Amino acid sequence: MATATAKIAPSMLSSDFANLASEAHRMCQCGADWLHMDIMGHFKVELGSIGHFVPNLTIGAPVIESLRKHTEIFMDCHLMVTNPLDYVEPLGKAGASGFTFHYEAAKDNWQELILKIKEKGMKPAVAVKPGTPVEEIYPLVESENPVEMVLVMTVEPGFGGQKFMPEMMDKVRTLRKKYPSLDIEVDGGLGISTIDTAASAGANCIVAGSSVFGAPEPAHVISSMRKSVEEAQKKS
Numbered sequence: 001m002a003t004a005t006a007k008i009a010p011s012m013l014s015s016d017f018a019n020l021a022s023e024a025h026r027m028c029q030c031g032a033d034w035l036h037m038d039i040m041g042h043f044k045v046e047l048g049s050i051g052h053f054v055p056n057l058t059i060g061a062p063v064i065e066s067l068r069k070h071t072e073i074f075m076d077c078h079l080m081v082t083n084p085l086d087y088v089e090p091l092g093k094a095g096a097s098g099f100t101f102h103y104e105a106a107k108d109n110w111q112e113l114i115l116k117i118k119e120k121g122m123k124p125a126v127a128v129k130p131g132t133p134v135e136e137i138y139p140l141v142e143s144e145n146p147v148e149m150v151l152v153m154t155v156e157p158g159f160g161g162q163k164f165m166p167e168m169m170d171k172v173r174t175l176r177k178k179y180p181s182l183d184i185e186v187d188g189g190l191g192i193s194t195i196d197t198a199a200s201a202g203a204n205c206i207v208a209g210s211s212v213f214g215a216p217e218p219a220h221v222i223s224s225m226r227k228s229v230e231e232a233q234k235k236s
């Protein structure tokens with residue numbers, strides 16, 4: 001299992017999409033460990049029903065491929081789609097480093113999905129929406145081919161700039177107690193005012209969009225978040 005070192009991942013959803021490569025370089029210079037890439041909204045027509053996983057559309061594999069030509073940083077791709085399996089091959093080819101699928105979209109095929117993600121050389125991870133009990137993903141962490149990270153959503157997925165949900169910290173605490181070295185990521189509403197709550201609960205991978213890109217000094221926000229995670233780890 002991966003060691004739970006601090007990883008700060010600016011969410012490129014809050015970047016200037018017209019200048020993605022320079023925004024990526026700027027985040028690297030500011031101390032980012034990972035870039036978080038939100039891939040949202042593709043839908044599948046099934047038996048007459050059409051459903052987006054989230055009410056938004058963002059980027060896909062062609063954008064990851066273009067950005068990969070400009071940076072070697074770990075690209076932490078968060079798939080908010082109803083059919084994640086369809087994206088393993090294209091994202092692997094495009095140069096994605098991590099592939100996080102939603103448990104809610106993969107209840108029937110997570111074993112196959114994890115194997116394919118690993119085959120393509122990416123780090124497999126599972127995300128849970130706020131309404132999903134964390135106990136449901138234990139089998140994915142304990143499987144013979146386990147996920148290497150759990151993403152606990154701290155907002156309803158779909159948009160940046162929402163309010164952090166502190167009640168999600170029970171999930172983080174439960175996971176940290178059960179899996180001391182697991183990478184636990186939090187995403188949504190993280191910034192200077194919420195990081196201590198997430199870090200003391202046991203989160204070590206921190207996604208932050210508006211608080212980083214909206215700051216006059218993004219490097220200060222990134223280093224403060226890292227310090228908070230490291231201090232919480234020392235105390236635990």
Ligand SMILES: O=C(CO)[C@H](O)[C@H](O)COP(=O)(O)O
Pocket residue numbers: 011013014036038078155156157158159160161162187188189190207208209210211
């Ligand atoms: O996955 C996401 C939304 O679904 C974003 O990564 C997340 O909301 C980050 O944005 P912010 O830090 O502004 O809340």
